[in-house]
Amino acid sequence: MPTLAELEADASACVRCPLAAGRTQVVFGVGNPDADVMFVGEGPGAEEDKQGKPFVGRSGQLLDRLVLQEMGLTRNDCYIGNVVCCRPPGNRDPLPAEIEACRPWLEGKLDLIDPKVVVTLGNFASKLLLDTTTGITKLRGRTYPYRSGVLIPTFHPAAVLRGGAEPEAQMRADLVRAKLALEQLRAAAPA
Numbered sequence: 001m002p003t004l005a006e007l008e009a010d011a012s013a014c015v016r017c018p019l020a021a022g023r024t025q026v027v028f029g030v031g032n033p034d035a036d037v038m039f040v041g042e043g044p045g046a047e048e049d050k051q052g053k054p055f056v057g058r059s060g061q062l063l064d065r066l067v068l069q070e071m072g073l074t075r076n077d078c079y080i081g082n083v084v085c086c087r088p089p090g091n092r093d094p095l096p097a098e099i100e101a102c103r104p105w106l107e108g109k110l111d112l113i114d115p116k117v118v119v120t121l122g123n124f125a126s127k128l129l130l131d132t133t134t135g136i137t138k139l140r141g142r143t144y145p146y147r148s149g150v151l152i153p154t155f156h157p158a159a160v161l162r163g164g165a166e167p168e169a170q171m172r173a174d175l176v177r178a179k180l181a182l183e184q185l186r187a188a189a190p191a
Contacts (some may be wrong), residue, residue, distance in 0.1 A: 007028075012028070014026065019088060024049045027082065028109075029082070030079070036117060036186070040119070041080070043086070044082060046091070054080050069172075081109050083099055083125050099124070110147065114148065116181075117178050119175070121155070121157065123156075126140075136156075140153045141174065154170070154174035
């Protein structure tokens, strides 16, 4: 199995789908490769495409603040990635073929990091990883068994920025759910 750095190097040369032609750089992911918590979003926006890091704009600032306040974690404590590693033009939704072309990179990250808790941010990540057509408003608020741990779906921070106080309160509750699940999984792990 390759290392995370080797996987990222391979992804940086990817041309599996048309998104590769329009990118400035691949936005693979950031954070702790041994993290117990992994956040999975949809895809990079313009600022992420420029910087090569996920969630660096307003959505990222909100995510960082809420994760610190509700879970006590910083970017150095978790890992953050996306369903697709290249920016869809005009920040449009990623197409099914683009999601499938990028899926091996996401699965590779999940395999190598092996997080106890995966928090999906928004519809695309939640539907893909839970293999469902159910939307985020019905999925969130619950904990799902996933791989060797759990998956907790929540809103995308961009939706929270547009939606105001109620979606933010719901996202906060989901992050608390993720923190409690992590504490339970750590306590149950063999010493």
